[in-house]
Amino acid sequence: MDWPVFYRGRRVLVFGGAGFLGSHLAEQLVKLAAEVVVVDAFVPGSGARRENLQQIAPAIELIEDNYGAVHRWAARLQPDSVIFHCAAFNTHSWCNEHPEEDARWNYVPNCALAAFLRRLPFPVRLLYASSRTVYGLTARRSLSEHDRVAPADVYSLHCWASEQLLLHYTGGQHAVAALRLPHLYGPRQRLEGQEIGFVGQVLRAALRGEPYELYAQGMVCRDLLYVTDAAEVFLRLGACSVSGVFNVPGAYVPARTLVHVLETLTGWRAYRFVDTPAPSFPRLSGKRLQQVLGWLPQTSLWEGMRMTVAALQGM
Template structure:
């Protein structure tokens, strides 16, 4: 990534007080960008008031669903669209709210940016969830789409609204379909953002965490690598109009991941459990991404190993855990 590219740029980060959004705010601020972090600060989301400490970003508390967005979307050079509802169980319980956040709110942001920043580059945070249960591994962008729950459907609608904006308005839009991401400032109160959050919490509390199944494969991406991918996507004009998978470290079984987390913590234990019935119905089994296309387009490759990422995450949370519960 090119630090000089961002110096003096005006950048909007939606979901800016969340896990990935705040990571971008810190990186952009360090490179001299003027960053506006817009976040609804919803209870149950990944937003945390401490996530932006030291970033230099200006936080505006506003909900994309109903706020006046015009004052916050003027004269932007780039937008990182990280806002979204990510809870699978939450989408099953209230699909209407899920649709509002992940689809209707995206249309409101599109309209505001057409008026205020028609030339801003936009990178959209999307999800591997669209593919559902993989028919083959690794999963490339040509894999059939079969979202397993309402969250997958709403997120797919939001992504496609943005790709339509590229096709009809020629805005530079790129969408990155993310695998499981982890690192500092991840939501660890519970498993609403990712199962790994509650694993980290239990390890730091000296309590056992639960592993459901154990044989499923996952590829995990560390925060710093994900942030670099978003910045490269925005910096690379040839990415415009494309949807890319983004993976991370080589795939690992949940059992091996649990053992690696315990080792990174210097101790701990876990329990095997059967999948809860309501989660078994939407579990996709094993997944890992083929992100060859994005690597070829940008030169990106993850730099942080799974083991190092787990150590860094635990070390970051250890003195801060109480503030994040």
């Protein structure tokens, strides 16, 4: 079955559907004529915004609650429904300082979800938005799904624990996939607050003409993935009914490449390359994803940043 056809008329739940990635997924699902249920608690600082759903609000059902409150959404599921799980409170420093609170938001609800799925009398498909940070800091140049995980902070630890719980404690009847995502960017990206990630920091500085220092002479490399490309991976995998862990790679580029793209797009020149050492992030291997989907990122860094800058300047 062609994957867009798979979603026509299908009941799909999007946890964290008012957030950055979740809202793009919900929007694409509406275009595919799916029956979309968004579950979002609108936690301050999480990136969830009502404006993200404004254009599709008449076409979706919105349940304002934590996805761990299973009773609020359980009746919406049907056999072979799809759950896209994009809900997380991913502020790494705060999570390190408040590990119990982080568990309350990022792990305990997944325990309730796993227990519910274990009892569910019919199969569904679950795709969980995990993170490349579960691999921790490593000297390896490339990371496959078989490489050792070593979470370096509380958020990443709970992220890994959640993906393993959902993969192995849901009864075996469901198709469960964990997608380890790199740095995402695109329209609706959060630029306010302290923990907005490297791409958010550079974008904010470029759009505001603010100074920014880049370590290691801007040669630190990262995987950068446009948000609609990430959404497409979720949609394609959801239609395949596959289980397991998948790395989702992006454009693997040094920081100075991103800076020069933004300089061309915005005229920003208030950046500075400094010698302060910093390690590069290993490239995510997308070999398994290519084997299953034949997929590669569709959006170049230039085109993705052009659309991102245009959207953020128009806000």
